[in-house]
Amino acid sequence: MKNYFETAFDLLDRVYRKGAFLKIVLADLPENAENRALVTKLCYGTVEGDAKYHYQIARLTQGKPLKPHVRLILKMAMYLLSDLGRPAYATINTAVEFSKRFDKGAASGLINAVLRRFLREEMTFVYPERRYERLSVQYSYPLFAVKRLFHTYGEEAEEIIRGGEAVNAVRFAKGVNGGEYFTEQGVEFTPSPFTNLFYAEKFSRNADYEKGIYTFQSVGSVAICDMIAPCERLLDTCAAPGGKSVYLAEKCTSVTAAELHPHRAALIEGYAKRMGATNLTVAVKDATEDREEWHSYFDAVLCDVPCSGYGVLKENPDIKLRASERDFTSLPPLQKEILTRSSTFVKSGGVLYYSTCTLFTEENDGVIAAFLKNNPDFLVEEATSPLPHKKMKYGVQFLPHDAKAGFYFAKLRKK
């Protein structure tokens, strides 16, 4: 059986070298893997602190070129030593022994030397002096994104970059008393601002999950559903994996959950079945394309568009590995196109909702501004939430450090 280090390395190697999504590779972690919880922590921690470790490695090796597996082993070991406080010599030994799997152990001496030097320096992290560069390394946040956040949010950007802790949020199905459920099970929990959502750090799936008693849904996702009014016919244009559609099916008479990718549409089917949402229909459809029978058909349409995802970096730290400034030029045109097409499916007097899980004006208020310019038959309506938020010109912006999630929401009424 593989040890924890080997298991985590094999998963992380897929993320680093093949661009796989961290959540997806972790879904392949066998139930009986050794030290499953530690493997998960090691994968998240290594990716989350990637640039911080990268910078120390460059310093400790005087910028020597390193093979990708050597760099990854060093990053993993640094996380174990510094952030997790694992026993020093056993950890170094595990990393060095593991490195012998490659190139007949050619790099094991270097790995040993770098990690021992890191220890001798009492695991001190050194950062660049200039503020934006320092924040970028310290919080492993892309430099272009640091600059953009300061431009939009001023001094608050530093807190945004530092972020909040990811929380384990459990949403109970309609009619289930979540507080009573947790109390009976002896699970520690704290309430959220939403009646059916609770934070329970140590709670993990049991048999009731498959029975649809509860689901795991982020507070951001629940907050968006909370701002959507019950109606008869609702269309969710970018719906997979289905968290919002399924929740909205509890509030609306019928929900059509559309999604571009068939394999992702299948996730909605599974989610709806598990939660017993029989009034939800799944459609495989490109949200930029027309469908004549949907013209002016829906009371409400939600566009939860693909976005750069900076509001959910704690849950998906691998976004930072793939981050590119090009997202800011490639995503807004798609987001505008989806919103514009979707607006034709809203009936007169109905509502068009727009949401993202990101923090940048270009993908949020900027998209709404461009839409309103070409669609004078839509008016902005105020949205509000019990979660802390900022009022922007058109929508509301939730920030990761005070709302536990970063996302944006706007509400537009068709005249």
Ligand SMILES: C[S@@+](CC[C@H](N)C(=O)[O-])C[C@H]1O[C@@H](n2cnc3c(N)ncnc32)[C@H](O)[C@@H]1O
């Ligand atoms: C932010 S996620 C949606 C999350 C979902 N609303 C939920 O709460 O579970 C965006 C989704 O849009 C899908 N998508 C991307 N481009 C699309 C398009 N042109 N048409 C429809 N869906 C699209 C992606 O595959 C992804 O599943």
